[in-house]
Amino acid sequence: MNGLPPLSLYIHVPWCRRKCPFCDLESRGLQGPLPGQAYARAVVRDLCAQKAGVQGRSLCSIFFGGGTPGLLPVPELAGLLDAAARHLSLAAAVEVTLELHPLDITPARMAACSAAGVNRISIGVQSFDDAVLAALSRPYSGAQVCAAVRCATEHFDRVNLDLMYGLPGQSLQGALQDLRCAQSLQPEHLSWYPLSLQPGTPFHRHPPPLPTEEVQADMESEGSGYLAAQGYQRYEICAWSRPGAACRHNLNYWEFGDYLGLGAGAHGKRSVRPGHIVRERRLRHPARYMAAAGGDGVVAERCTLDATEQMLEFMMNALRLCAGFRLQLFTERTGLPQGGLQAPLAQAVDKGLLVLRDGWAVPTHRGLDFHNELVLLFDGSSSSSASESNSPSG
Numbered sequence: 001m002n003g004l005p006p007l008s009l010y011i012h013v014p015w016c017r018r019k020c021p022f023c024d025l026e027s028r029g030l031q032g033p034l035p036g037q038a039y040a041r042a043v044v045r046d047l048c049a050q051k052a053g054v055q056g057r058s059l060c061s062i063f064f065g066g067g068t069p070g071l072l073p074v075p076e077l078a079g080l081l082d083a084a085a086r087h088l089s090l091a092a093a094v095e096v097t098l099e100l101h102p103l104d105i106t107p108a109r110m111a112a113c114s115a116a117g118v119n120r121i122s123i124g125v126q127s128f129d130d131a132v133l134a135a136l137s138r139p140y141s142g143a144q145v146c147a148a149v150r151c152a153t154e155h156f157d158r159v160n161l162d163l164m165y166g167l168p169g170q171s172l173q174g175a176l177q178d179l180r181c182a183q184s185l186q187p188e189h190l191s192w193y194p195l196s197l198q199p200g201t202p203f204h205r206h207p208p209p210l211p212t213e214e215v216q217a218d219m220e221s222e223g224s225g226y227l228a229a230q231g232y233q234r235y236e237i238c239a240w241s242r243p244g245a246a247c248r249h250n251l252n253y254w255e256f257g258d259y260l261g262l263g264a265g266a267h268g269k270r271s272v273r274p275g276h277i278v279r280e281r282r283l284r285h286p287a288r289y290m291a292a293a294g295g296d297g298v299v300a301e302r303c304t305l306d307a308t309e310q311m312l313e314f315m316m317n318a319l320r321l322c323a324g325f326r327l328q329l330f331t332e333r334t335g336l337p338q339g340g341l342q343a344p345l346a347q348a349v350d351k352g353l354l355v356l357r358d359g360w361a362v363p364t365h366r367g368l369d370f371h372n373e374l375v376l377l378f379d380g381s382s383s384s385s386a387s388e389s390n391s392p393s394g
């Protein structure tokens, strides 16, 4: 549809085997059997209720995230993909990503997921070091995760590994060894991010022994040098890929595209017309979500972004990209004139956080390191604060 951004679909599965002590994502430990069929039926009702708002637009990507979407049986995953194809329109090269916990990976399940239409796998590895994995309460060993990744790469060309650094008890050499292990498995994509102690998590209440800031800075700089030498390109603050292998789904977020959010606690963003952007969040509690799905009562929050919010949200996303953004993209996505950008752009350039080049605004290395400081220059209100969108998963 003319003038509207690319459209993605995000499907949230809100359960995990148990909650990890560092994780603040929208998920809860399973208390009994997973209600897979009932949940998938509710998501399809939700999809049908939302489709009228995106008529005539094709999905460029679908992402099953969580929580642990690999807990959903493959027939339910396949049914959801089938429903997306029947009720919405899929682009010819639609990217379909499934997040997986290492323990969810078996040859039979990988073959079934591939047959169902999944074409990209994202594995929540976090580390290959047994002691570090134990400190994170991750219920697998480094050897198990290596076997799981090998199994995934036998069935899928497109595999991402989520890895963290700055972990409890981790040394600089340990962090680099994790990257060497990852590289030896040849994934096309790595999400590599520092552990942060998120409010509300056990790690925030009782911080484990962590590397000093100096050691973490060394991990970041030496690890980045290693990944670059191995042929990975950093294209976002925490995302590295082989050339041409960027995650299209996440790129659509960072380029301020639209996405439908289905599932308990899922967020969505939809442009009704250029400059008229609606954000929604669905009910968080799975049972309440399932009961309300298909009706408007499933929406827990809905708001239309004003011009100040649009500018701030655009910058929170686009300034995560190493290539930055075309200035014209700002107007295309928000409907706002570029005049309002001039003063904050000039400030950002003065502070050495950004350069302007051939109609693009490109964060400097310092601008990527101090992302929040950079984004806040574009905050026309005094009360908003920027937050980071990249998160651990699986």
Ligand code: SF4
Binding pocket: 015, 016, 017, 018, 019, 020, 023, 024, 025, 027, 066, 067, 068, 101, 124, 392, 393, 394
């Ligand atoms: S890190 Fe992944 S597996 Fe652990 S609680 Fe968060 S979403 Fe669940």
